[in-house]
Amino acid sequence: MINCYEGYMDTNLVIPLDVDHCRVVFDSISAT
């Protein structure tokens, strides 16, 4: 997932762990 606004974005990497669990890594990226 890539969420973008003016001067800002974040990515959400969704990693399956097992049938009932996942790990989500949020990276935040900005112009400032």
Next chain:
Amino acid sequence: MPEFDGVKNFERQDNGLVPIQVDTWEAFVLVNLDPQADSLQSFLGGLVKRCAPLGLAKLHYFDSRTYDIACNWKVFVDNYLDGGYHVPHLHKGLSSVLDYKQYTIENEDRYCLQSSPMVSSEEDAATGATRKGDRAWYFWQYRTS
């Protein structure tokens, strides 16, 4: 492999580093450990052209957070791809700066884009500080096979 000349039963060509694929897109350096995987450009597909006007290469990384969630990964993604249906109920600050009457969903070759014009609002100052501009863009890049 330095200083291994003359070592018996050691084949230099069989003991090198494992090749990996490395490529760049906008401000990102992406690594794929599968040497047989499609190229990054093929994986990203139309996302490259669609994101080009957004100027992502000018942005800088500043934070990472990781969450382990007790749900199947498809439930998490399904929530993201619900066309903003949950946002007015669970993210009221974000909801205050989106124009839902013009919310769109586009399915392309390698991605889905949900997008909405943005409106000015002083309902939630923290949300307004990072959710700026004319439009919000929410891309879901399809996973590999």
